[in-house]
Amino acid sequence: MKKFYISKSRRLRSTPFSSRIEKQGLTAYTIYNHMLLPAAFEGTEKEYFHLKEDVQVWDVAAERQVQIIGKDSAKLVQLMTCRNLSKSKVRRCYYAPIVDEKGKMINDPIILKLNENNWWISLADSDVKLYAQGLASGLKLQVEISEPNVNILAVQGPKSFKLMEKIFGKKITELKFFGFDYFNFKGNKFFIARSGWSKQGGYEIYVENTEEGLNLYDELFLAGKEFNVKPGCPNLIERIESGLLSCGNDFDNDDNPYECGFDQYIDIQSDINYLGKKSLIKIAKEGIKRKLMGVKIDLDKIEMMDELTLQNDKNIIGYLRSAAYSPHFKKVVGIAMIKREYWDKKTAFELEINGKKSKGSVCDLPLV
Amino acid sequence: MKKFYISKSRRLRSTPFSSRIEKQGLTAYTIYNHMLLPAAFEGTEKEYFHLKEDVQVWDVAAERQVQIIGKDSAKLVQLMTCRNLSKSKVRRCYYAPIVDEKGKMINDPIILKLNENNWWISLADSDVKLYAQGLASGLKLQVEISEPNVNILAVQGPKSFKLMEKIFGKKITELKFFGFDYFNFKGNKFFIARSGWSKQGGYEIYVENTEEGLNLYDELFLAGKEFNVKPGCPNLIERIESGLLSCGNDFDNDDNPYECGFDQYIDIQSDINYLGKKSLIKIAKEGIKRKLMGVKIDLDKIEMMDELTLQNDKNIIGYLRSAAYSPHFKKVVGIAMIKREYWDKKTAFELEINGKKSKGSVCDLPLV
Numbered sequence: 001m002k003k004f005y006i007s008k009s010r011r012l013r014s015t016p017f018s019s020r021i022e023k024q025g026l027t028a029y030t031i032y033n034h035m036l037l038p039a040a041f042e043g044t045e046k047e048y049f050h051l052k053e054d055v056q057v058w059d060v061a062a063e064r065q066v067q068i069i070g071k072d073s074a075k076l077v078q079l080m081t082c083r084n085l086s087k088s089k090v091r092r093c094y095y096a097p098i099v100d101e102k103g104k105m106i107n108d109p110i111i112l113k114l115n116e117n118n119w120w121i122s123l124a125d126s127d128v129k130l131y132a133q134g135l136a137s138g139l140k141l142q143v144e145i146s147e148p149n150v151n152i153l154a155v156q157g158p159k160s161f162k163l164m165e166k167i168f169g170k171k172i173t174e175l176k177f178f179g180f181d182y183f184n185f186k187g188n189k190f191f192i193a194r195s196g197w198s199k200q201g202g203y204e205i206y207v208e209n210t211e212e213g214l215n216l217y218d219e220l221f222l223a224g225k226e227f228n229v230k231p232g233c234p235n236l237i238e239r240i241e242s243g244l245l246s247c248g249n250d251f252d253n254d255d256n257p258y259e260c261g262f263d264q265y266i267d268i269q270s271d272i273n274y275l276g277k278k279s280l281i282k283i284a285k286e287g288i289k290r291k292l293m294g295v296k297i298d299l300d301k302i303e304m305m306d307e308l309t310l311q312n313d314k315n316i317i318g319y320l321r322s323a324a325y326s327p328h329f330k331k332v333v334g335i336a337m338i339k340r341e342y343w344d345k346k347t348a349f350e351l352e353i354n355g356k357k358s359k360g361s362v363c364d365l366p367l368v
Numbered sequence: 369m370k371k372f373y374i375s376k377s378r379r380l381r382s383t384p385f386s387s388r389i390e391k392q393g394l395t396a397y398t399i400y401n402h403m404l405l406p407a408a409f410e411g412t413e414k415e416y417f418h419l420k421e422d423v424q425v426w427d428v429a430a431e432r433q434v435q436i437i438g439k440d441s442a443k444l445v446q447l448m449t450c451r452n453l454s455k456s457k458v459r460r461c462y463y464a465p466i467v468d469e470k471g472k473m474i475n476d477p478i479i480l481k482l483n484e485n486n487w488w489i490s491l492a493d494s495d496v497k498l499y500a501q502g503l504a505s506g507l508k509l510q511v512e513i514s515e516p517n518v519n520i521l522a523v524q525g526p527k528s529f530k531l532m533e534k535i536f537g538k539k540i541t542e543l544k545f546f547g548f549d550y551f552n553f554k555g556n557k558f559f560i561a562r563s564g565w566s567k568q569g570g571y572e573i574y575v576e577n578t579e580e581g582l583n584l585y586d587e588l589f590l591a592g593k594e595f596n597v598k599p600g601c602p603n604l605i606e607r608i609e610s611g612l613l614s615c616g617n618d619f620d621n622d623d624n625p626y627e628c629g630f631d632q633y634i635d636i637q638s639d640i641n642y643l644g645k646k647s648l649i650k651i652a653k654e655g656i657k658r659k660l661m662g663v664k665i666d667l668d669k670i671e672m673m674d675e676l677t678l679q680n681d682k683n684i685i686g687y688l689r690s691a692a693y694s695p696h697f698k699k700v701v702g703i704a705m706i707k708r709e710y711w712d713k714k715t716a717f718e719l720e721i722n723g724k725k726s727k728g729s730v731c732d733l734p735l736v
Contacts, residue, residue, distance in 0.1 A: 002390060003373045004373065004374055004390070005371045005372065005373060005396040005408070006398065007397065007408055010672060010674055011398075011493060012398065014674055022370060022372070027372065028372055028375040030374065030375045034494075039375030100501050100505075130494065130495055130498045130502065134505075134506060136502075137502075137506065137643050147621075246379065248378070248379030248402060249379045303376075304377065305382055321378055
């Protein structure tokens with residue numbers, strides 16, 4: 001497939017780490033929240049094996065934070081998500097669908113509770129800050145909404161634990177999944193969560209002071225030599241195999257959280273108040289007509305820029321939204337929106353690309 | 369400067385014209401409203417001369433529309449902009465700053481009034497739809513907000529009038545600047561405005577039916593042969609010379625519309641109701657401390673990815689935000705946020721890039 005350059009400008013914001021990453025073998029970017037997000041170094045397959053075996057440092061500053069501070073902050077955060085946050089705890093992360101009044105998906109961020117009156121929404125790719133501002137103005141809420149200068153470095157892969165222990169000490173290995181706390185390096189405090197957009201284990205460092213963050217960045221590569229550390233980025237193959245959904249790729253504002261399989265993050269029982277609640281109650285009652293599932297396809301490569309139709313005889317069974325060749329399954333694996341009639345596992349289908357038909361079958365997420 | 373590829377995926381949405389444009393010599397993309405926006409073909413300077421002499425067809429589908437329909441639509445549109453729309457007319461376009469409650473810039477779209485209860489906001493690069501949804505939910509407004517399947521083709525350049533007349537007939541040459549109407553081609557109606565993001569004259573075709581749009585696209589190139597038509601895209605040199613501001617490049621959510629020179633689009637006198645009004649009244653009273661101005665710099669090339677500091681002796685006089693070499697001025701020209709003390713035309717400054725200092729001076733916008 002023909003490749004195109006990215007035309008840089010101030011509007012596609014650089015991160016504090018861009019100039020370093022670019023000297024470390026970066027070949028491609030994507031854009032995420034109006035910011036450069038590294039997308040390729042040595043190639044997705046090589047990076048996949050490395051991520052599963054060693055440790056990578058990712059410049060994911062493009063995961064921007066919406067900071068909501070003030071007396072009505074908890075109320076505003078809850079208004080935007082269908083996940084019940086009434087029992088949420090300080091220093092914990094919550095994966096939470098952001099929905100609109102129709103119960104459709106706007107974003108699938110991690111919500112971090114810094115204290116009762118200070119929340120960060122760590123975003124996928126859409127301007128949730130504008131949604132929050134609109135709501136706050138409309139309802140005259142007492143909140144301050146901003147995008148703080150916070151730039152995330154993810155440290156991912158099985159050896160991330162050894163590397164982070166070497167830099168931050170034993171205490172960091174005791175951090176529980178989706179917990180966060182402050183840790184010291186050379187007298188500076190870093191906000192670190194045990195999280196990240198892979199299932200290979202690791203941490204996300206929310207860098208608040210750029211200079212200190214750059215020193216830490218360099219230390220990660222210095223201290224990481226013995227663990228074969230490399231720069232990396234979210235990996236398409238790994239995240240599809242792991243069933244990690246991508247906002248904008250796998251779902252968008254035409255899909256609801258039930259269709260995305262987010263059932264465990266939807267509260268329609270309790271008395272919490274959020275915008276899409278009425279709509280989601282109705283959707284739950286009626287039942288959904290399609291949902292995201294895994295697929296496996298007899299192909300040894302694929303490149304996707306748009307959703308592709310999956311057919312069974314002459315019937316459309318669904319639409320493929322993300323896909324990559326998996327060295328593990330030795331097939332193309334993908335995430336597709338599948339119609340209700342075809343949810344039975346192993347439903348067979350055909351996919352036509354450039355006039356060539358391939359066979360595939362439906363399966364669960366995450367793929368096994 | 370090192371170049372990087374763009375990593376495509378469904379999230380960076382293709383337009384109906386992408387596959388055609390890619391076969392017509394496209395080399396680079398940018399991303400705008402989560403969509404591919406062509407950014408380079410033969411090179412910005414060659415394209416600049418061609419745009420000023422002949423006619424270009426631009427795939428600017430990335431200028432997405434927010435459609436606001438319903439009883440409260442006029443109220444909601446007015447709430448978001450500081451421009452007084454109370455006397456706005458049907459079938460007219462209005463360049464209008466969208467501001468938040470603090471009076472800071474969110475977007476600088478063209479607002480199109482289709483009728484009293486149907487408005488399109490033709491966007492620069494931010495999710496104004498989410499701002500509108502938040503406001504509508506918070507205020508319980510009776511509106512339907514959507515992003516319709518509308519994809520803009522711009523026809524720009526001095527020969528655009530001849531080309532459009534050839535296809536749509538004499539009537540289209542009577543369309544006034546910033547007016548729009550429906551015009552026929554092969555029995556199909558097209559929504560066309562006399563507008564576009566250049567000062568070389570032309571039209572924007574709001575394609576509502578994709579198939580009919582693709583036929584029109586092909587016809588534009590067929591009928592345009594005699595006018596030396598070429599594919600193009602918004603031109604950095606031309607738009608800086610013409611003083612057309614770029615949201616995200618020249619200003620962002622830290623700037624207010626007075627600082628952007630949008631004074632004529634700010635109403636703080638009448639009794640209209642919009643969100644940033646109190647803040648803008650206060651700003652007007654106190655006076656601004658900086659504003660966007662033109663600059664000329666003694667350089668024969670420049671590449672910008674971030675704002676650059678402009679200094680006069682040891683004082684920072686402002687920040688350069690966009691710049692390009694202008695064959696007309698035989699210098700680099702740019703748009704910069706200049707501090708009040710240095711607004712005097714011809715204020716001299718120095719710009720340091722990679723340790724090399726160049727001389728420049730402040731001037732008005734548009735550049736003369």
